[in-house]
Amino acid sequence: MNLEVVWQFVSTQGLELATKVLGALLAWMAGRWMITQLIRLLGLSLQRSHTDPTLAQYLQSIGKGLLHGLLVLLILEIFGISTTSLAALLAGAGLALGAAWGGLLSHFAAGLFLQVLRPYRVGDHVTLAGITGRVRELGLVNTQLISSDQVLTLVGNNKVFSEVIRNYSALPARRVDCQIKLAHGVDADEAIARIRAVLETIPHVCATPEPEIGIAEFSAEGPVLNVRPFTHTDHYWQVLYDTYRVVLGEMADAGYPVPEKPIRLRGL
Numbered sequence: 104m105n106l107e108v109v110w111q112f113v114s115t116q117g118l119e120l121a122t123k124v125l126g127a128l129l130a131w132m133a134g135r136w137m138i139t140q141l142i143r144l145l146g147l148s149l150q151r152s153h154t155d156p157t158l159a160q161y162l163q164s165i166g167k168g169l170l171h172g173l174l175v176l177l178i179l180e181i182f183g184i185s186t187t188s189l190a191a192l193l194a195g196a197g198l199a200l201g202a203a204w205g206g207l208l209s210h211f212a213a214g215l216f217l218q219v220l221r222p223y224r225v226g227d228h229v230t231l232a233g234i235t236g237r238v239r240e241l242g243l244v245n246t247q248l249i250s251s252d253q254v255l256t257l258v259g260n261n262k263v264f265s266e267v268i269r270n271y272s273a274l275p276a277r278r279v280d281c282q283i284k285l286a287h288g289v290d291a292d293e294a295i296a297r298i299r300a301v302l303e304t305i306p307h308v309c310a311t312p313e314p315e316i317g318i319a320e321f322s323a324e325g326p327v328l329n330v331r332p333f334t335h336t337d338h339y340w341q342v343l344y345d346t347y348r349v350v351l352g353e354m355a356d357a358g359y360p361v362p363e364k365p366i367r368l369r370g371l
Contacts, residue, residue, distance in 0.1 A: 127178045134174040142167050157224045157241050161214070164243045210244035213264035217241060222268045228336045230269035232262045251340075276309045276333040281346050282319065283328045283354075286362040291318055291326055294359070298330055301353045305345045307338035324362035 142163050149159040218241065223229045227238050229248070234256050236248030245257045271277055285294055295316050302314050315331040330350065334342040 138170045160240050161218055209261045210259050213260035223270045227272040231258050232266045271336040277336045279332050279343050281330040283330050283350055284362045285325045286360040287325045289359050297353050298350055301349045302332050307334045309333040323364050
């Protein structure tokens with residue numbers, strides 16, 4: 104190896120390359136800091152103007168994406184790569200890159216339709232593409248859901264838009280389904296009256312619509328009651344637990360026997 108040639112390259116091209124790399128790093132760090140501050144100011148401005156949180160997050164996502172794209176172009180210019188050369192390079196990438204962009208564009212287009220139609224908002228409890236959770240963000244290409252067990256799931260907007268959307272927060276009240284089994288010999292009408300009275304003591308149970316209580320079926324142990332109070336989706340699980348708790352206490356206070364399967368004796 105010719106050391107003179109190596110030294111000549113390091114002293115000329117190497118120094119220039121190191122300067123460009125250092126300049127690109129400084130530009131990246133400074134640009135990221137400026138983008139963070141600009142997006143923060145945009146968020147504060149949207150908050151002061153009482154913009155819908157779902158739309159505000161979407162606009163911030165668009166702004167962040169555009170600013171990061173400009174930052175990348177600036178860094179490429181530092182390395183001497185012009186935008187026209189970059190466009191030619193991207194055009195030469197062919198069908199693979201086009202297919203990838205096509206998928207992203209379909210998610211982006213679906214996100215725009217979701218913003219216009221607004222089937223759900225940030226904070227709503229929904230089921231999207233079979234995933235149930237609370238909407239954290241409706242982004243450029245996906246929707247972020249946080250499930251009840253605190254797991255973050257990202258669902259592509261195109262998949263959301265093409266499948267069934269269930270919004271549990273769209274209406275003021277949601278039905279809570281419980282089943283209570285009575286023993287044979289218990290007066291069902293009396294039990295229903297007791298349960299209806301005790302449901303009124305549960306916090307967050309709606310007075311309108313009224314709780315639905317009735318005999319759903321008959322089992323070997325006794326009649327089965329459907330007990331269905333209504334509540335806001337934010338209180339769904341607590342009302343479900345409280346319903347079973349207070350009904351159990353009321354059945355015990357009334358002295359109702361525990362339902363048991365009858366013993367069947369085989370014929371001799």
